[in-house]
Each structure stands twice: as C-alpha cells, then as structure tokens.
Amino acid sequence: MRGRRILVVDDDATLRETLAEILTEDGFEVRGARDGREALDQLETWPADLVVLDLMMPVMDADAFNAAQQRAGRRTPILIVSAAPHLSEAADRIGAVGIVSKPFRIHELREKVIRGLGVQPPNGTLESRASN
Amino acid sequence: MAINPQARATRAPRSPARSPARSPALEHRPDAHAFRLLVNAVVDYAIYLISPDGRVQSWNRGAERIKGYRAAEIIGKPISAFYTPEDAAAGRPEHNLRAAEERGHFTEQAWRVRKDGTRFWADIVLTPLRDEQGTLTGFAKVTRDLTERRASEDRERQLAVEHEARAAAEEALRSRERFLSIASHELRTPVASLQLAIDALLIRQERGTLDTQRLDELLHRMERATERMTRLLGELLDVSRLNEGDRSLQVERIELAELVGDVADRFAEVGRPGRIVTRLEPVAIDVDASRIDQVVSNLIDNALKYSSDAETVDVRLHKADDGAVIEVFDAGRGIEMDGVDPFEPFGRGANVTDTQGLGLGLFIARQIVHRHGGTITATNREAGAGARFRVFLPEQPPSQSAA
Numbered sequence: 001m002r003g004r005r006i007l008v009v010d011d012d013a014t015l016r017e018t019l020a021e022i023l024t025e026d027g028f029e030v031r032g033a034r035d036g037r038e039a040l041d042q043l044e045t046w047p048a049d050l051v052v053l054d055l056m057m058p059v060m061d062a063d064a065f066n067a068a069q070q071r072a073g074r075r076t077p078i079l080i081v082s083a084a085p086h087l088s089e090a091a092d093r094i095g096a097v098g099i100v101s102k103p104f105r106i107h108e109l110r111e112k113v114i115r116g117l118g119v120q121p122p123n124g125t126l127e128s129r130a131s132n
Numbered sequence: 133m134a135i136n137p138q139a140r141a142t143r144a145p146r147s148p149a150r151s152p153a154r155s156p157a158l159e160h161r162p163d164a165h166a167f168r169l170l171v172n173a174v175v176d177y178a179i180y181l182i183s184p185d186g187r188v189q190s191w192n193r194g195a196e197r198i199k200g201y202r203a204a205e206i207i208g209k210p211i212s213a214f215y216t217p218e219d220a221a222a223g224r225p226e227h228n229l230r231a232a233e234e235r236g237h238f239t240e241q242a243w244r245v246r247k248d249g250t251r252f253w254a255d256i257v258l259t260p261l262r263d264e265q266g267t268l269t270g271f272a273k274v275t276r277d278l279t280e281r282r283a284s285e286d287r288e289r290q291l292a293v294e295h296e297a298r299a300a301a302e303e304a305l306r307s308r309e310r311f312l313s314i315a316s317h318e319l320r321t322p323v324a325s326l327q328l329a330i331d332a333l334l335i336r337q338e339r340g341t342l343d344t345q346r347l348d349e350l351l352h353r354m355e356r357a358t359e360r361m362t363r364l365l366g367e368l369l370d371v372s373r374l375n376e377g378d379r380s381l382q383v384e385r386i387e388l389a390e391l392v393g394d395v396a397d398r399f400a401e402v403g404r405p406g407r408i409v410t411r412l413e414p415v416a417i418d419v420d421a422s423r424i425d426q427v428v429s430n431l432i433d434n435a436l437k438y439s440s441d442a443e444t445v446d447v448r449l450h451k452a453d454d455g456a457v458i459e460v461f462d463a464g465r466g467i468e469m470d471g472v473d474p475f476e477p478f479g480r481g482a483n484v485t486d487t488q489g490l491g492l493g494l495f496i497a498r499q500i501v502h503r504h505g506g507t508i509t510a511t512n513r514e515a516g517a518g519a520r521f522r523v524f525l526p527e528q529p530p531s532q533s534a535a
Contacts, residue, residue, distance in 0.1 A: 014325040014353045018332050025335070056317065083320030085313055102324035106331035 001026045004117050005051040007048040009065070010081070011057045012109045017051070021094055022106060022111070036060025040068055048076055049095075050116050052109075066094040081109065111122035142265070178275040181261075184268045186211050186229055190524040198248030198277045211273075215242050216251065232271060241278065253282040311371075311477050318364055318491070326357040344430040365491040370426070371477075374499050381420040383504060383529055387454050388415045388424075392449050395428040404441055408432065412449040417458040423500045427508075430493035431460040431521050439464025439518060455526040466512040467519045474510050497523075505530040 006028045010016040013034075019031045031046060033039040042048075055062040062080065069076060080091055083102035087095040091099045098112040171192050178195035180188060189212055191203035199206075199214060206213070213224040219225070219242070229330050237259055245252040247496050255276040261269045329350045336342035389412040400408045409503035428447075435445040443463035450457055475498040477491065494510075502509045506525040513520050 012321055012325055014326055014356055016320075018328045018350070018353060025339075025341075083317045083324060094423060102320045103327040104324065106328065106335065118137075120151050120281075129344070 003027075004027055004050070005021040005046065005048040006029075006050050006052060006113065006117075007031050007033060007039060007042055007046075007076075008052045009033045009036065009057070010052075011035055012054075019109070020104050023110075026110065028113075034059075035067065036062065036065030036114065038063055040082075042074070043069065043074060047074075050113060051076050051078045052081050052113065053096075055080060055084045055087075061092060062090065077116050079112055156362060160303060163522070165396070176276070176475060178271050178273070182211055182258075182271040182273055184270055186225055189270060195275070198252070198275060199244075206246075212301070216243050216245055219243075228256075228258055233260045234261065234270060241430070244275070252277045254277045276527065300452060314477060315364075315368060322357040322360040326354055326361075326478075329353045329357065346418055360443075364492075367496065369435065370496050374496060374503075381423065383418050384421055385416060385418050386421050388417050388419070388458075388525075389413065389449055391421055391425060392428050392447060392458060395425055395432060396447050398429075399432050399436065403436065406439065407436075407444055408447060409444050410447045412447075413447060413448075413451055415451045417456050417525060419504060420500075420529075424525070427497045427500050427523060428458065428460075430497045431458075431523070434461035434493055434521070435460050435464070435519070438462060454525055458523040458525070460521045461513065461518060462516040462520075466517070469512055475508065503529070 006023055007085070008016050008020050008023070008030060010019075012067055016032045016034075020032050025029045030040055031048075033042050033055045038062045039051065039053075040060070043051075045080070053062050053065065062078075062082075065077065077097045078094060079093075079100065080087055080096045081100040081102060081104070082090075084090070087099040087101055090096070094120050095118040100112055141142050141490070174192055175194045175197055178193075178198045179192045180195050181190040183189050187208055188206050191201070191207060195206075196202060200506050201213075202369045206252055210225070212220040215225050228238050228240070229301060237257075239255075239257050241253065243251045244256075255278050257348075259272045261272055263438060265268050269512075333342065333350050335345060360406045393410060394410055432445060439445065439462040445463075446459070446461040448457075448459040448461075475494045477495045498508050501523055504516055505528075508521065508523045511520050511522070512518070
C-alpha cells in the first residue's frame with residue numbers, strides 16, 4: 001500500500017540512506033533518524049506506521065526508545081534490524097513485530113516490513129528472484 | 133616423666149614472665165609440688181628444663197607425646213637431638229640458647245625432629261632462668277606441634293591461590309566473549325551496508341533506473357563500507373598479535389623524543405600545518421619501539437579525530453622519576469565518561485555519535501603500555517576544553533619472564 005510511513009532509525013548513515021531510498025522507491029513514505037532521540041522527535045510531527053529500529057545506538061538505544069514512546073502513549077510497531085546477538089530476546093522485551101539480523105538481503109527486510117505493516121507489497125521485485 | 137626435682141626453676145626470674153615455669157604459683161614453696169604435677173600433666177605442650185650447657189633436665193607428658201622420647205631416654209642428653217641435622221650442624225641449638233640468654237627470651241617456628249626421625253613444625257619459646265644473683269641456672273622450654281595447623285594453612289593458601297586463578301581465568305573468558313560479541317557486531321555493521329548497497333544496485337539494474345549518478349553514489353557507499361571493514365580487520369589483527377606476542381617485547385634503548393617526534397611528523401604531513409604542537413624533552417628509555425610508536429599514533433589519531441581541524445593537538449614528553457611521561461591534549465569535545473571506559477574494546481564515549489572511530493585504538497594502546505609496566509589515563513580538561521591522555525612508561529619494562 002503506497003503512502004504507508006516508515007521511519008528508519010540507525011546510526012550507520014550509509015545503511016540508513018540506502019534503505020530509505022530502496023523503500024521510497026518501493027512506494028513507501030520514508031524518513032530517517034540517527035538514534036532513538038531523533039526518532040521520538042520525528043514521530044511527534046510525523047506519526048509513522050512502522051519503525052525500523054537498530055538496537056545499539058549511541059544516544060538512545062532501542063529499549064530506551066521503546067520505553068519513551070510508550071510513555072508518550074504511542075505504540076508504533078517496531079521491526080528490529082540489528083547486528084547484535086540475541087535478537088529474539090530483545091524483540092520479546094520490546095514487543096517488536098519482527099527481527100532482521102544484519103547483514104541481510106533486501107527481500108528479507110521487505111518481507112518483514114510488509115508483514116509488520118500488514119499490507120501487500122507495493123512494487124516488490126526482488127522477492128520473485130530470491131525465491132528462485 | 134616427672135619434673136626433675138633438681139631443677140631450680142623456683143627462683144623469681146628477672147626477665148618478663150612468659151613461661152609457665154614463672155607462674156606466681158612457683159613463688160610459694162608449698163605449691164611447687166602441685167605445680168610440677170600440673171606441668172607434667174600437660175599433654176598439648178612439651179614443657180621442660182634445659183641446663184645452661186644445653187642438656188635436657190626435665191620432661192613432661194606433652195614432651196613425650198610430641199617428641200616421642202620417654203623421660204629416662206632423654207634427660208641428660210643435649211637438645212641438639214631435637215634439631216634437624218642441618219640446623220644442628222649450623223649451630224642452631226647453641227645459637228638459640230645464647231639468643232634467649234641475651235634477649236631474655238627467644239621464640240621461633242621451625243622444623244624439629246621426633247625420636248623416630250620424622251619432622252614436625254614447632255612453635256618454641258625459650259626463656260632463661262636465673263637465680264637471685266642473676267646467674268644463669270638454665271632455660272625453660274615450651275614447644276607446640278603446629279604441623280597440623282601449618283598443613284591446613286598451606287591447604288587454605290593453596291585453595292585461595294587456585295580460587296584466584298580460576299576467577300581470573302573466568303574473567304578472561306568473559307572478557308574474551310564480550311570482545312568477540314562486540315567485534316562481530318562491529319563487523320556485521322559495514323557488511324550490512326555493503327550488502328544493502330549491492331541490493332540497491334541490483335534493484336535499479338532490474339528496473340532500469342540505474343543512472344550514472346546513482347551508480348556513483350552507491351559505489352562510494354560500498355567503498356566506505358569496505359574501507360571500514362578493512363580498518364576494523366586491521367585493528368582486530370593488531371589485537372590478536374598483541375595477545376599472541378605476550379612474551380615478545382623487542383626492547384631496546386631509544387631516545388623517546390625522536391620516536392614521538394617522528395610519529396607527530398607523520399600526522400602533521402597529512403593534516404593542517406601547525407595543528408600538532410610538540411614539546412619534547414629528551415628521555416632515553418628501554419621500550420619496544422614499534423609498539424610505543426603504535427601507542428603514540430593511536431593517541432594522536434584519537435585526538436585528531438575528536439577535535440576540529442581548527443583546534444591544535446598538543447603532544448608533550450618529559451622525564452619523570454624512573455621513566456617518561458607522554459601527554460596528548462586536544463581541544464575537542466572531551467570524553468563523556470558516563471560509565472564508559474574509553475580503554476575498553478569498543479568503549480566509545482556516549483558523545484561519540486558518528487562511527488569514524490573503530491573503538492580499538494585506545495584498547496590497543498593500553499595493552500601495550502601495560503605490557504611495558506606503565507600506566508595510561510584519560511581525563512577531561514576543564515569543562516568543554518578537550519581530553520588529555522597521559523602515558524607513563526618506566527625506564528625499563530618489567531623482566532620479560534615476569535610479563
């Protein structure tokens with residue numbers, strides 16, 4: 001579904017920008033944030049449908065971000081994308097809708113984004129190739 | 133078995149009381165017999181009298197139990213029978229008596245020999261006895277067998293040593309696991325960027341939307357990710373070399389000012405002229421030059437990284453007591469120590485929001501400095517005025533075998 005909003009939160013600029021570009025081309029509306037703090041600020045004025053969240057970030061990590069967003073009465077679904085170990089424990093802890101372990105292939109991430117949003121793929125292309 | 137009736141232990145001693153033979157009970161003749169019975173009955177202590185020339189004069193049940201001789205066998209014999217052959221040959225029996233005579237008292241813990249030749253760990257107290265004119269009449273001797281206690285103390289000490297070693301090994305293992313876990317996280321991050329950039333290229337190629345500008349942009353991202361991986365792998369290699377090279381510092385006498393100056397020059401060549409300011413005092417010192425080069429490089433690199441190009445980095449070297457002090461100051465943002473040890477692997481400060489640092493440079497520096505028997509500390513200068521790293525190196529590293 002076009003126009004669904006995704007906030008990509010990652011302190012690695014290269015990954016954040018590339019992912020934002022790909023998802024934008026997929027038809028989503030995408031913004032980026034460097035850490036949990038920036039993400040909270042963004043969500044104030046730009047409520048997203050899904051947060052793609054790294055776990056280990058310098059200023060506000062995933063746990064702190066999740067706690068802060070709940071305090072603010074917000075429950076944006078979170079998809080964890082991280083190079084950290086024990087992702088499923090972290091997912092249980094913050095009630096994430098899915099996990100993607102870095103490094104990942106784009107089709108895996110896309111699949112989980114779509115599942116997290118509960119929508120059909122807008123213009124998926126790599127999925128078909130990946131399943132071959 | 134009874135106290136030798138000839139013993140003249142009933143005289144008031146001149147030196148401070150210590151032996152039971154000097155108990156006030158002895159001051160009263162009617163009690164002397166009772167007192168002898170009491171001494172004789174004691175089984176935990178060997179209590180006996182020695183003549184001025186070092187022969188056994190009395191014996192009690194404790195002495196029989198501890199030393200194994202019956203009274204009839206030992207009375208009149210020289211006390212050297214109780215000493216180990218080595219101690220006897222070295223004149224210890226005589227020496228101890230004379231020491232007691234001179235000081236008014238002699239104690240020691242040492243090995244003694246039983247009748248059957250076995251040894252026991254003895255705690256002895258030797259007290260000279262004198263008559264009213266101050267003439268030496270003999271010695272009172274009290275011996276305890278501490279073999280059991282010594283053995284149990286040895287066992288406890290051994291257990292404590294083992295416990296400590298196990299705790300250290302476990303901590304080393306935990307710290308290794310922590311290191312590997314973070315290292316793997318740090319490596320996965322640029323691989324993820326690289327992989328994603330490749331996927332972005334593939335998608336665009338598939339869709340036919342790959343123009344030159346996009347291609348260029350993605351290639352640059354891939355380049356940055358691989359550069360980062362290369363640097364990280366290089367540092368990981370340094371760390372592993374450091375660990376395997378535990379006993380191999382190539383120590384030589386060098387002029388430290390030259391080494392520090394060379395490193396500073398290397399950085400100065402690529403940066404803004406005048407950014408690195410050195411003040412170096414000559415100090416000749418024993419170090420592994422290539423390793424100390426790495427320490428100074430990492431500190432300067434760190435200072436340059438966390439301060440702006442307009443700010444200077446000060447590198448100083450001066451002589452200290454028994455060694456040298458290298459200091460690197462920057463005027464950058466300082467270190468936000470908030471629970472983070474900047475010398476721990478990947479221990480970046482909370483105010484490091486970019487990932488230009490790999491987080492191993494200071495860890496490597498600390499390992500090398502410690503290997504040299506030195507210290508390294510990080511402090512912030514007055515608020516907002518930057519960080520200051522200080523390295524002390526002793527004039528000589530600790531001996532290689534002890535390292």
